[in-house]
Amino acid sequence: MIRGGSLKILFLLLSLLNFLDGIFTFLGIQFNHISESNPIMNHLWEISPFLFLLLKICLSLFLFYLAIYFYSKNTRTWIFLLFIPLALYSSVMVLHIVWMTNI
Incomplete structure (x- = not known):
């Protein structure tokens, strides 16, 4: 059985990966x-690097908020939906690790 705690962990992980x-x-x-x-984040970067970073931090805080207060009876659906951005952010983190190790 899937519990609400799993959903909270996924939101927290997504928040951390977005922040990193x-x-x-x-x-x-x-x-x-x-x-x-x-392209959207690149455009935001061109406007202001600090605005870019502020948006990422605000999104992370929003995801953290969801980890604490979000509740749904459709836990399985949400877990499935959260695995998509988690897989994408995990791939992005691998790319970050690759470029950091090649410096």
Whole structure:
């Protein structure tokens, strides 16, 4: 049986991965090691790197909030839906690790 605690863990993990992605992307672009692949986030970066970072931090805080207060009777559906961004962010973290080890 899937419990609500699993859902909280997934939201927390997603929050952490989003935050780390923001920090690593910020540093990587600042030091010209990487470029932003997401066109929306790249446009935001061009407007202001600090606005980019602020949005990533706010999204992480929102996900953290959801981890604490979100409740759904459809836990299985939410777990399935959360695995999609978790898989994507995990892939992005692998890319960050690769470029950091190649510096």
